[in-house]
Amino acid sequence: MLSIKLIFLAVISTVVVTTYAQAQRTPNAALKSNPKVEAAHTAIHTPEDALAELREGNLRFLDGKPINTDYLDQIERTKSDQHPHSVILSCLDSRIPPEIIFDQGIGNIFVARVAGNIEDPNILGSMEFATKVKGTKLIVVMGHNKCGAVKGAVDNAELGNLTQLVDQLKPAITGDKSNPDLMLTESAKKNVELTIADILKSSPVIADLVKNDEVKIVGAFYDLSSGKVMFME
Numbered sequence: 001m002l003s004i005k006l007i008f009l010a011v012i013s014t015v016v017v018t019t020y021a022q023a024q025r026t027p028n029a030a031l032k033s034n035p036k037v038e039a040a041h042t043a044i045h046t047p048e049d050a051l052a053e054l055r056e057g058n059l060r061f062l063d064g065k066p067i068n069t070d071y072l073d074q075i076e077r078t079k080s081d082q083h084p085h086s087v088i089l090s091c092l093d094s095r096i097p098p099e100i101i102f103d104q105g106i107g108n109i110f111v112a113r114v115a116g117n118i119e120d121p122n123i124l125g126s127m128e129f130a131t132k133v134k135g136t137k138l139i140v141v142m143g144h145n146k147c148g149a150v151k152g153a154v155d156n157a158e159l160g161n162l163t164q165l166v167d168q169l170k171p172a173i174t175g176d177k178s179n180p181d182l183m184l185t186e187s188a189k190k191n192v193e194l195t196i197a198d199i200l201k202s203s204p205v206i207a208d209l210v211k212n213d214e215v216k217i218v219g220a221f222y223d224l225s226s227g228k229v230m231f232m233e
């Protein structure tokens, strides 16, 4: 009788351990459907929808009420394919992670980052993939205040490959040198405008999509002190 009890206990233990192990390996075992996430995901069909979601996402971030933070759920939803609504070109600066400041998490936005948020053929190719191949509706070029790359251009910084990078920012330098902070801000905003113009000039693929109202391209400016994004429309 004792041996039968032991066998029974061993079988039950094996079943419990196996089930627990499977649950640990399968994130969707613990998924909870979030109606707010579902609503935001299914409501984006136009460039204006995408822009509205980024505006709302930044407000959620500022309010400390993000909804796109269940990363395991987002991995599960996007494991077979991706359909991000926006592509964002932002600065390398570690204080500006677009996925966080727009409360988008995993799978909702393409992000390209380079010091000074400038385009080059690799960035353009990536944006063409995002818009033409994956159907992304919105391109955002986002600069920020107190940008080290813009300051490097103003100060004629020289270091290895960085020299040619800051040289590309020099056409954007504008404003009064006696007010360095304001000058950096004005130059960074000018850099966003010039980058957008360069993207449209250098990519007929994107220019056509924008002309046909299938894609919108907008500038944005991030404030390092507040976390707030201002769209330059």
Ligand SMILES: [Zn+2]
Pocket: 091, 092, 093, 115, 116, 144, 146, 147, 148, 149, 150
């Ligand atoms: Zn920067």
